[in-house]
Amino acid sequence: MSDQQFPVSVEFFPPKTPEGVTKLHTVRQQLYALKPEFCSVTYGAGGSTQEGTFATVRDILAEGVDAASHISCIGATKATMRANLATLKSMGVKRLVTLRGDLPSGYGLGGEFQYASDLVAFIRAETGDDFHIEVAAYPETHPQAKSPAADLQAFAAKVGAGADSAITQYFYNADAYFRFVEEADALGVRAPIVPGIMPIASSTQLMRFSDACGAEIPRWIRLRLQSYGDDTASIRAFGLDVVSSLCEQLRAGGAPALHFYTMNQSAATLAICERLGL
Numbered sequence: 001m002s003d004q005q006f007p008v009s010v011e012f013f014p015p016k017t018p019e020g021v022t023k024l025h026t027v028r029q030q031l032y033a034l035k036p037e038f039c040s041v042t043y044g045a046g047g048s049t050q051e052g053t054f055a056t057v058r059d060i061l062a063e064g065v066d067a068a069s070h071i072s073c074i075g076a077t078k079a080t081m082r083a084n085l086a087t088l089k090s091m092g093v094k095r096l097v098t099l100r101g102d103l104p105s106g107y108g109l110g111g112e113f114q115y116a117s118d119l120v121a122f123i124r125a126e127t128g129d130d131f132h133i134e135v136a137a138y139p140e141t142h143p144q145a146k147s148p149a150a151d152l153q154a155f156a157a158k159v160g161a162g163a164d165s166a167i168t169q170y171f172y173n174a175d176a177y178f179r180f181v182e183e184a185d186a187l188g189v190r191a192p193i194v195p196g197i198m199p200i201a202s203s204t205q206l207m208r209f210s211d212a213c214g215a216e217i218p219r220w221i222r223l224r225l226q227s228y229g230d231d232t233a234s235i236r237a238f239g240l241d242v243v244s245s246l247c248e249q250l251r252a253g254g255a256p257a258l259h260f261y262t263m264n265q266s267a268a269t270l271a272i273c274e275r276l277g278l
């Protein structure tokens, strides 16, 4: 496959202000230069609303680009999920990133779904093959999992329930990804597992996110980032080196595509893709 054809996808979160909507519009136009296979939009993450997700998905589809809506089931009923799926279908959405999601601490789980696998099975039962279903994968193990083996089994069950492909939580250790893919394959998982890539543009933001989602920042990366303090140019130059080299390793090792967590910014993702010749 030539470099031009190596598939990439990009992820956004729904902006909360009119200025954010305008800015994301500009960011999208810049990222469309990469010819992304699809753009995905998060759902409920960080207190964002479902309306924000659907509005951003509509904007992307109106720009003639394939959009994937994330959808999470924690606290949801089957009736509301059915209604949301009907809305997404009527909008022309063909791809879903199907998640359990997280509730802010202090909330009980509630709802009629316990795990993402329940939602995958529900979507397949209700809508057949209308949607391409993506699920989340955790090469460094989901923070609430009983063990790495149990998490891998849960992942295989999620794919067994009808998922077409997976996107991973971000990581900076390629070996964790390759081992995860190998072990999933041994469990019979044939769905492509696409690495999620988090560009490094800000040190504090990365530390905050990684603590919350259980992604490991290797000591050598953390110490270097800390040593740069407020020197944004050095953080970005170092981040570009580290993440481009990770992407090279993943591509050389057979990763089927790359999915970028853009954080609604274009510069870092564009710089990495330029370095990779994409």
Ligand code: FAD
Residues within 6 Å of the ligand: 041, 042, 043, 044, 045, 046, 070, 071, 072, 097, 098, 099, 100, 101, 102, 114, 115, 116, 117, 135, 136, 137, 142, 143, 144, 145, 146, 150, 151, 152, 154, 158, 167, 168, 169, 170, 196
């Ligand atoms: P699940 O696959 O249900 O797993 C959750 C936990 O339950 C894991 O520890 C798993 O090991 C365990 N488990 C699963 N099945 C079983 C079982 N049968 N028995 C026992 N244990 C089981 N969050 C948002 O709120 N909005 C988003 O848009 C969003 N997008 C994301 C996109 C990607 C690519 C990724 C990787 C994560 C995203 N998240 C998002 C975060 C995600 O919602 C959280 O990580 C959440 O805690 C788990 O969701 P899941 O779908 O992976 O859950």
